[in-house]
Amino acid sequence: MKIKKSLLHKTFAKLSQIKVLVIGDLILDEYLIGSVERISPEAPVPVVWVRNEKQTLGGSGNVVQNLSSIGVNGIVYGRIGNDKAGESLERILLSNSVAKEDLVLLKSKTLPTILKTRIIASHQQVCRVDREEIVPLTEAEEATILETLKQKIKESSAVILSDYDKGYLTPSLIQSVISLCNAEEKIVTVDPQVSHFFLYQNIHIMTPNHHEAGKALGKKLASDSEIESACREISERITPDAMMITRGEKGMSIYERKTNTFYHIPTVAKEVFDVTGAGDTVITTYTAFVASGMSIKEAALVSNVSAGIVVGKLGAATVTQPEIEDALRTLGYLDEEV
């Protein structure tokens, strides 16, 4: 398959006009970077001399960062704690194409902001320190969210559920979001958690990796035919428009339910440095491009190419429009005819 250059440019132009709503578990990723010069006199552990610190968006925040990088404004629903990490998250989200009125954060009085701190010495992770309490939203919190959600769904072109199973996406909130979106005729795309797998009924698409889809069905998924029957089986149970299973170094497979057709796309990554966050890039680019007018197959192709770019970068990376166009051209996926 090829993508017409004129369609690509039309879609790029549309990206800056739409908003995509991201609902899910916000995480702050923190990096303390330094070197080890000695062993501690207090215990047999290295002493890391910190020279540099970095904070980035994790969890559903990484979806927001991916949106921002391709020029799409986000509307964000999530929960933070009443703490410094929460303030950092808020500040970083505001600098990633989210307007103040589109940042709808619940500030918990009792829970901390989910914070994952990596201590890195000479390019090696020494240890990770996690601060999180996984507690589902209370009924009162859900009610607060639902007060504004309908209006924000109206203002958006698509909704991404970025489920990291940290408590924000409760079964009842998932159901409320999907029914509001269906009423407003807005597509919902889901990066699922295995524990919620069959709750995401009547969505546009779900994008689990092959391990998650296999776990949900209780079988191992490796061959194309095993992936195809998994897509059919899941689709029968949740009736989405389409089903996507990402397959790591094997690329991805997409099933369109209405036409009963499969599309297997091989990976295009030349060099693989870091696969962290590739799944976030897939759901973000797919959703933004479909919401801006591409077909399911075209958007899937763009998302696979985008994932191929980010796995060649370090950390939870993102892509830009020029990088996508260059990669499509280099890979022979771009039809330059006008």
Ligand SMILES: Nc1ncnc2c1ncn2[C@@H]1O[C@H](COP(=O)(O)OP(=O)(O)OP(=O)(O)O)[C@@H](O)[C@H]1O
């Ligand atoms: N080792 C790899 N080599 C080449 N491409 C890869 C590799 N791993 C991932 N990709 C690309 O990234 C896409 C998504 O990766 P994957 O299936 O690992 O998702 P995931 O497990 O959900 O990722 P995440 O770690 O973000 O949750 C794949 O469809 C593929 O295009």
Ligand SMILES: [Mg+2]
């Ligand atoms: Mg994933």
